[in-house]
Amino acid sequence: MDCFSSSFESVPSYGPLLKAAFSIPISHYFFGAFFIFLLCFCHFLEIHFFRDLLTGFAGQPVSLTFHSSSPVYHFVASKCKILHSRYLSTPWLCSPHLQTAFLTFFGRPPAYNYTRELFKLADGGTIALDWLMHTDVMKPGVQENGAIIPDGKIPIMIVIPGLTSDSDAAYVRHLTFKMAKCGWNVVVSNHRGLGGVSLTSDCFYNAGWTQDIRKVIEHIHCQHPEAPLFTVGTSIGANILVKYLGEEGLKTPIIGAAAICSPWDLLICDRFISRRLVQRFYDKALTFGLKGFAQLHQSVLSRLADWEGITKSRSVRDFDNYATRLVGKYETVDTYYRRCSSAGYVGNVMVPLLCISAIDDPVCTREAIPWDECRANKNIILATTQHGGHLAYFEGITAKSVWWVRAVDEFFSILNSNPLIHTSKEMQVASPSPAEISIDQAPYVNVMTRLRMQFLL
Numbered sequence: 001m002d003c004f005s006s007s008f009e010s011v012p013s014y015g016p017l018l019k020a021a022f023s024i025p026i027s028h029y030f031f032g033a034f035f036i037f038l039l040c041f042c043h044f045l046e047i048h049f050f051r052d053l054l055t056g057f058a059g060q061p062v063s064l065t066f067h068s069s070s071p072v073y074h075f076v077a078s079k080c081k082i083l084h085s086r087y088l089s090t091p092w093l094c095s096p097h098l099q100t101a102f103l104t105f106f107g108r109p110p111a112y113n114y115t116r117e118l119f120k121l122a123d124g125g126t127i128a129l130d131w132l133m134h135t136d137v138m139k140p141g142v143q144e145n146g147a148i149i150p151d152g153k154i155p156i157m158i159v160i161p162g163l164t165s166d167s168d169a170a171y172v173r174h175l176t177f178k179m180a181k182c183g184w185n186v187v188v189s190n191h192r193g194l195g196g197v198s199l200t201s202d203c204f205y206n207a208g209w210t211q212d213i214r215k216v217i218e219h220i221h222c223q224h225p226e227a228p229l230f231t232v233g234t235s236i237g238a239n240i241l242v243k244y245l246g247e248e249g250l251k252t253p254i255i256g257a258a259a260i261c262s263p264w265d266l267l268i269c270d271r272f273i274s275r276r277l278v279q280r281f282y283d284k285a286l287t288f289g290l291k292g293f294a295q296l297h298q299s300v301l302s303r304l305a306d307w308e309g310i311t312k313s314r315s316v317r318d319f320d321n322y323a324t325r326l327v328g329k330y331e332t333v334d335t336y337y338r339r340c341s342s343a344g345y346v347g348n349v350m351v352p353l354l355c356i357s358a359i360d361d362p363v364c365t366r367e368a369i370p371w372d373e374c375r376a377n378k379n380i381i382l383a384t385t386q387h388g389g390h391l392a393y394f395e396g397i398t399a400k401s402v403w404w405v406r407a408v409d410e411f412f413s414i415l416n417s418n419p420l421i422h423t424s425k426e427m428q429v430a431s432p433s434p435a436e437i438s439i440d441q442a443p444y445v446n447v448m449t450r451l452r453m454q455f456l457l
């Protein structure tokens with residue numbers, strides 16, 4: 001010890017400090033280092049356990065964005081308790097990455113079997129429509145509230161899954177089962193080449209491919225002309241849904257819709273996903289899924305796209321460059337992203353639309369959320385939560401329940417029970433005065449005008 005301190009005599013001011021530093025047991029340094037590592041780790045994984053603990057596990061309030069004179073808010077969303085309460089994530093899934101990973105690897109999907117209908121398209125393509133009828137999970141003709149409604153008038157919910165997801169995805173099963181339990185008939189419209197069917201034409205789906213869902217909706221409306229139709233899109237499916245609603249305007253037979261964790265702007269999401277280390281990990285995971293999808297349809301893809309490029313793809317962007325762009329005949333990847341982004345179609349949505357996005361979504365970044373466009377359109381309610389991850393939103397100590405599924409169920413049930421969408425007499429009473437209509441001219445047509453038009457048609 002003496003020898004050690006004498007060697008530092010030339011710098012007397014540091015001597016005592018170093019001496020003190022060396023007198024601290026080495027285990028304390030390990031403890032300190034471990035604590036700093038833990039902090040960095042928590043920061044990296046965006047763990048919000050301590051914040052939840054400090055707020056007494058009360059969760060964060062849901063933030064709603066809408067037009068101040070939106071009839072969808074005043075007649076429907078204002079009555080939704082879930083949208084006006086708080087979301088608290090499962091305490092042991094207190095990070096967007098843990099939430100999303102849990103959904104991907106476990107997800108706790110409810111068990112039931114679909115009834116499959118193969119729907120043929122004019123170009124020779126095949127879409128698997130997977131039905132779950134309310135009678136499959138509950139007693140016939142009885143709703144949860146005991147009311148009996150005739151079979152043909154039972155509301156139908158059409159689900160559009162996300163990228164490379166099909167009717168077996170855990171979140172689709174959560175949604176489908178919950179809605180069927182509440183007396184709805186649910187159909188999952190699998191994308192082409194997914195859900196275990198092969199590609200029967202040279203046509204693929206992509207993030208902006210609305211032709212298929214248009215045909216599916218027409219088909220279901222034709223088969224069940226009296227049933228109120230609702231649609232839910234998730235992730236890429238939400239992008240397709242919003243783009244479809246914007247393209248159709250008043251022409252769609254859909255009565256209400258929900259867009260869950262939509263990417264909104266594919267260009268922004270593409271830049272976001274390649275920026276940080278943790279996002280690049282998701283990029284790799286998505287690419288892995290896309291390459292798996294490509295493998296299934298190698299015979300068609302190797303003819304239409306650059307197969308060598310596909311096998312070498314290391315990001316979604318690479319894959320889109322070597323496959324999606326070529327099959328969809330877009331000049332560049334960015335052209336594809338720009339043309340297919342749904343953000344530009346938000347202003348033209350003419351049906352009540354609930355949008356749910358998590359601020360901490362690790363894939364579909366908050367940077368792409370079209371706040372102003374949603375606020376300008378009277379038909380849209382945008383609900384954002386601090387936490388939830390990508391499509392996960394697990395809640396409760398056993399992570400049995402998914403928050404957005406409950407929110408969609410409540411919103412759709414209140415919308416469907418609104419007499420304004422079923423009886424013309426009351427609709428006339430509540431429809432806007434002519435003066436109001438002239439103010440609310442396109443592109444933001446008042447929802448009640450649309451509801452009345454729908455009935456008269």
Ligand SMILES: *[C@@H]1O[C@H](CO)[C@@H](O)[C@H](O)[C@H]1NC(C)=O
Binds near residue numbers: 112113
């Ligand atoms: C689903 O179908 C399979 C095979 O037909 C059957 O073994 C299983 O019990 C069914 N599951 C449910 C929940 O009905």
